Amino acid sequence: MSGVPPGEPAARDPVEYPIAQKIPRAVLDAEAERLTELRQAPIHRRAGGYARLAGPGFMAAALTLGAGTLTSSMLSGATFGYRTLWLIWLSCGLGLFMMAAMARFTCKGGFRVIQVQNRRHSWLIGSLMTALVGTAAVAVIFNFGQVALGTHLIESLAPFAGFSFPAEYNWIVYVAVTSWLILSYGRRGGTGTRLVEWVMKAGIAIMIAAFGAVLLVVGVDWGAAARGTFVPWLPGGGEGLDLFIASSAAAVGVMDWVFFNYAGLGRGWGRNHESLARFDVIAGLFLPFVIVNFLVIGVFAATLFPQGITPESAPELAAALMPLLGPTWSQILFYVGFLAVPITTTVGMSLAGAMAIHEAFGWEPDTSSWRWKISALLPQIAFLAAWNARPVWLVIAIAAFLSLANNVVGWSMYLLLNDRKVLGADRSKSYLWNLGILLQVTLLNGIAITYVFNRLGWW
Amino acid sequence: MGTASSSGSALQRLLKRRIGPWSGRVWGLVLNLAANAVTLWGVSSQLRTGSGWAWILIGGVATVACMAVLALPDRAADPAE
Numbered sequence: 001m002s003g004v005p006p007g008e009p010a011a012r013d014p015v016e017y018p019i020a021q022k023i024p025r026a027v028l029d030a031e032a033e034r035l036t037e038l039r040q041a042p043i044h045r046r047a048g049g050y051a052r053l054a055g056p057g058f059m060a061a062a063l064t065l066g067a068g069t070l071t072s073s074m075l076s077g078a079t080f081g082y083r084t085l086w087l088i089w090l091s092c093g094l095g096l097f098m099m100a101a102m103a104r105f106t107c108k109g110g111f112r113v114i115q116v117q118n119r120r121h122s123w124l125i126g127s128l129m130t131a132l133v134g135t136a137a138v139a140v141i142f143n144f145g146q147v148a149l150g151t152h153l154i155e156s157l158a159p160f161a162g163f164s165f166p167a168e169y170n171w172i173v174y175v176a177v178t179s180w181l182i183l184s185y186g187r188r189g190g191t192g193t194r195l196v197e198w199v200m201k202a203g204i205a206i207m208i209a210a211f212g213a214v215l216l217v218v219g220v221d222w223g224a225a226a227r228g229t230f231v232p233w234l235p236g237g238g239e240g241l242d243l244f245i246a247s248s249a250a251a252v253g254v255m256d257w258v259f260f261n262y263a264g265l266g267r268g269w270g271r272n273h274e275s276l277a278r279f280d281v282i283a284g285l286f287l288p289f290v291i292v293n294f295l296v297i298g299v300f301a302a303t304l305f306p307q308g309i310t311p312e313s314a315p316e317l318a319a320a321l322m323p324l325l326g327p328t329w330s331q332i333l334f335y336v337g338f339l340a341v342p343i344t345t346t347v348g349m350s351l352a353g354a355m356a357i358h359e360a361f362g363w364e365p366d367t368s369s370w371r372w373k374i375s376a377l378l379p380q381i382a383f384l385a386a387w388n389a390r391p392v393w394l395v396i397a398i399a400a401f402l403s404l405a406n407n408v409v410g411w412s413m414y415l416l417l418n419d420r421k422v423l424g425a426d427r428s429k430s431y432l433w434n435l436g437i438l439l440q441v442t443l444l445n446g447i448a449i450t451y452v453f454n455r456l457g458w459w
Numbered sequence: 460m461g462t463a464s465s466s467g468s469a470l471q472r473l474l475k476r477r478i479g480p481w482s483g484r485v486w487g488l489v490l491n492l493a494a495n496a497v498t499l500w501g502v503s504s505q506l507r508t509g510s511g512w513a514w515i516l517i518g519g520v521a522t523v524a525c526m527a528v529l530a531l532p533d534r535a536a537d538p539a540e
Contacts, residue, residue, distance in 0.1 A: 434530040
């Protein structure tokens with residue numbers, strides 16, 4: 001896959017992305033050596049080594065596992081029980097084909113995808129639809145949901161420690177912690193990037209440990225869970241189709257694609273990193289996404305579903321769950337695990353937004369510049385959410401509106417992957433790979449079409 | 460599926476050919492979008508009036524056909540190969 005025969009040292013590619021240029025050459029060379037060693041190692045050692053070197057995939061998972069995704073899973077569990085579990089692995093699995101394309105663009109192509117879109121498909125699709133609408137606007141708008149949830153969770157946790165800390169004040173802590181992480185990225189010769197990646201991995205581990213422990217407390221109906229995981233089921237009528245299209249197309253979207261490409265370039269990935277990039281997509285993005293959503297659906301399927309309680313917002317869902325969790329420690333654990341969700345998403349989205357803004361305006365990213373800092377901290381305007389709780393329907397409405405751009409960006413990615421002038425001999429030569437991407441593109445089309453039909457009163 | 464049969468080659472040539480402003484591949488994506496819309500129009504009609512099966516069938520078959528053709532990769536030999 002890498003094109004480097006076993007035993008031959010992995011040659012480094014020229015590092016062109018400015019964020020990667022801050023990493024000392026010795027560090028990049030040591031990583032290349034390590035990759036060469038791992039290629040000949042037994043599979044379990046290779047997986048362990050890759051897990052330590054991986055990062056952008058975990059960051060994409062942390063970015064994707066945000067307030068919206070988790071609220072949707074909580075609602076699914078509370079409303080339908082275990083029956084929609086199959087949608088989780090299907091939706092993220094479909095997204096893997098596109099993420100593999102991003103790995104190809106990053107490692108074999110070595111290019112910044114938005115720049116190439118601008119050149120091949122016009123700035124309307126690259127700078128506007130992919131960078132500004134699909135990534136930067138999403139980062140700003142969706143951060144309102146993260147801050148609202150994060151500050152609410154801090155407010156809910158404080159009484160367990162014996163004091164009150166309302167959202168109107170604790171937003172300062174939320175914004176300070178996330179801003180520090182955001183501004184650490186790309187600093188101090190690459191160690192800042194590794195720090196952020198480590199925090200993202202730790203955030204995912206906390207989510208899995210916390211939700212897993214809570215699920216053990218509330219218990220699992222394994223038979224129903226197995227049926228829900230492998231036997232497709234949807235509610236009848238338009239509701240079922242809406243749920244299918246929205247869930248299956250929205251799990252991994254434009255922001256994840258763009259972020260994976262730029263975060264990989266920011267790590268100095270080149271031709272020899274494609275195996276690592278694919279590992280990162282599966283172990284870093286797919287598995288955490290499936291496991292965390294499975295656990296959250298499981299918790300709500302075991303608690304609120306049997307009682308027929310279906311609150312509408314994440315704080316209401318969490319509050320309704322608390323009396324059913326039993327011991328105090330399991331309530332604290334749930335809140336702590338849940339708090340990792342908005343924190344990691346705010347950090348990931350802000351970085352993706354800054355990368356996209358720089359690409360849209362043709363600026364070179366310099367993480368020590370004021371331009372970078374302002375772009376990266378732009379989504380923090382969402383601190384205003386501490387005073388204004390956001391109803392779930394508004395988040396869903398904005399998501400639908402932004403989804404109008406996603407299918408066109410998906411077309412663009414599919415075309416780039418098949419473009420001989422862009423990738424040369426490294427373009428897609430696989431029927432199955434193209435088919436997987438087309439399935440996702442068709443579902444994204446479905447989102448755009450149902451949105452338009454909705455506006456016209458036909459849906 | 461992806462073998463270089465004569466029909467496959469003809470379709471691959473069609474995907475590469477420039478037709479008006481765009482390549483065959485782009486037109487294929489536009490056709491796919493139209494087919495998706497027809498299918499969903501059929502679903503919408505079925506849900507509202509109970510008479511949308513014909514549209515679902517036409518749109519569904521067209522969607523499958525578009526995807527089957529668009530998935531064909533460009534396997535022509537590269538200069539360096």
